[in-house]
Amino acid sequence: MNPGNKLGLFLPLMLLMWTRGQTPTTETKEVCSGRDVVLSCSAPPDTDLNDVILEWTRSDLEKKDVFMFRDRKPYLYYQHHQFKGRIEVKDPSFKSGDLSIILKNTTLQDSGLYRCHLINLSNITEQSVLEPIKVINLKVLGPETLEVYSRTDVVLSCSAPPDTDLEEVILEWTRSDLKKKDVFMFRDRKPYLYYQHHQFKGRTELKDPSLQSGDLSIILRNTTLQDSGEYGCHFKSLSHVKKRSVYNIPPIKVINLKVLGPETLEVYSGRDVVLSSSAPPDTDLRNVILEWTRSDLENSYVFMFRNRRPLLSYQDPQFTDRIELTDPSLQSGDLSIILKNTTLQDSGEYGCLFKSLSRVKKRSVLKTPPIKVVNLKVLEPERIQARPGQDVVLKMAPVDFNVTSFMWKRPEDQEHFVFLHGMGHPDHQHPQYKDRVELENQNQTPDQITDLSVILRRVQPTDSGTYNGYIVQSQQLRKRNVHQSEPDKVIILEVTGGGCRFEAGFGFVASVFISLIFRFF
Template identity: 35%
Template sequence: MSRNALSIYGQATSPSYMSHTNMTSYVGHTTSLPCWALSHTPVTAVEWRRPQTSNYVFLSRDGHDDSGKQDPSYRNRASLVDSKVKNGDASLVLKDISPEDSGLYECRVKGSKSRRKRRGVLGGLPVSTVNLQVHLEQEMTGNRGDDLVLPCRAPRDAAVDAVEWLRTDMESGTYIFLMRDSIPDPTRQHPSYRGRVELMDPDLKDGNLSLVLKNVSSKDVGTYVCHTKTSGEREKRATIESKPISIIHLKVETPVVHITVYTGNSATFPCRAPVGTDIVALEWTRPDLEDNGYVCLVRDGILDPTRQHPSYRGRVELVDPHLKNGDLSLVLQNATRSDTGRYECRLSRQQGRQKRATIQTEPVHIIQLLVLESGDEEKEDEEKNQTLSTIPPEPRARQRHGLIGVGIAGAAVAVLYLVMFFI
């Protein structure tokens, strides 16, 4: 999952408000809370607040933010989607979400012709209410070799003495990362994570406990849990005993690159090893080849043709035979229609020679090659269109009809609001 995704289930559920929306977000994400002033009169003030609180979440007057009585926990985190409130868009952007942000939010607006008195907060019924639920548990997906940020946030204004990241499937007592009194503790850190993890903010400003996981691989798949200790008491045990404040289910995928060339041309298959990798062997394979022959195999810097498939002899070469800077890319020359297929790049970092003909590791990179004859442009366009077209014509027609219905209903609500707005 990408880091800003959220789920919205918005329905008008209460006759007391112009609109009500239920929303779901996750720790560390950015969320937009919807609010629309259904009036053609320019909006001069917008207020967002949580019921039964003395301070507001956000207040804007005449295009200027008013932080006088803003709740401190929302400072530098709350802003309008459009500071000028064009077209009546008074929606609020709430950054770096935490569990404490769960609850009900109310949006009120003031028009230039409103007769309401100028005061600290806007009176009247809300234009919009939003019920926000922030979940501790979320899924994330990354590509092999990427650096990922696993989000975690401590309660705001809490004095954090220690932060710990665990993986649920690892041996009890070992951890991914542990820091006590601002000092990382590697004593029982799992070896596979040494040198690959660090806090996004080592100073833990604003309670940011997010973890940076570098050069992810399939071995990193699992459930990650973030714990913190905010009391002044020291713990002698290796791990922190507290309720989790963030849970991440991590999946790691191998990126697939689609390449199209015409017969007789050359194709370059990109593949790169993580920076600093000591490469012992490199192999390019094609799963559908007979007798499990490979496309290209290099061991200790020497090309090994022993079981290279005959159709690729003399037609493949590495972009950099010395594999400098981790460049494992392959050039396929004089492409033919029979070269169409899936190509996989693997590497070995094990010292010593392997007896088996192929490298037994997961692919670092995958290439899907399509070779077309000259004059096949129309076929290529047709295949692209089939890939891009995900909505059949009939559902699209239904979507248009639905939008017309929503537009008519919206117009009726707008007329009602104009009457209420200036009373």
């Protein structure tokens, strides 16, 4: 019987029954998506490899295989379409007994249980058909996503594989968009910076300068928006590397770094604002130090909490009696503070610094990178001066989305509104404004409002005061409670002078002047 007929007899048995019987210990292998991976397998000692069939299968593929090699060449008739053009034999001659295959450009869908079968066509047995000689559990990992605020430090973490000889190694950190330059390289037991991209000069260092702990992590300092990208950690024994770089070796770790600009928060002066921050997950909150700083304060801070209570010795006088924690105990993990009665001088970049108190000896943790950065902008309300009888426009900047409901109201009156579009009841409008307020732009569809400015007609001194504008509901915003929200616009209206008295006085002077003319002429 020729080998082809033997294959025809035993292939159905292989495809339908190979999961039966005992299998060798499963090896787990992890690889980052987009990289190549070697599925290793070796022939048993003294195996005649001149007339064999090599088949790699995956447990979830029923009647298709990953790769087959017979008649000393690939046999692709039964290969699953997912692997077409992506598999090659590491040693096509098999002379070394190496039956490994290389799976190129891995995807998340390649994860699964792979089995290596070797069948000697000159001596086929049921055991050789049913039992694989190697089983690999392949886990294809997506890149780890790491977010950090600009102007803070970040650790790009990576570890050497277990039982690695760390005496003579080469480590290279790369970024996918940098062609012939690297982020950081370590070889000959010291940093090798000849090929380092200028963007990273003076900003990268090893977390463990000796690497002897197996920690291959680097610290990237003072991050910028331009540092965003996909970073790869490449690692290999230096004795096996002839070229200056290991960039062509698949990384053992991939990190997708996203550098965020500071959160921008706008508030009108005189109002309270919450600077929000949260402790990292699984943090022991029983013994911590929390410090809120502002970038322009050198020897003082905004707020500090340590020894389970506020520490005010070094607080800047500007914030005295104006700061409190939203959670005074911090036990919920909420590190936010409330800044009360804001002024224009409160504008600036605030940082939240947080660390275990047991590791901090000094009074401050200023050298610790912030876990949150907030760019606070305190706005001065727009002021409008008008005379009695004039019309004024309460102007709000047009938006680029459709607003279904918005409101203008006076902050001291919680029950009534000045103007409401889209919902509510007319009786809730304060009688003072009835028939006096309307949209400035009347050529808008009611459910597609983008210009939120209104005209207040025939103003009187009683109209003086603060007017808050709110977007209540839109395509981008669910209905919100305006009593618990910051206004989108604040206007202070001052109605001064006696417009009517001025007109009366002018009439009186005019009548006197006319009577004098008649007397003399």
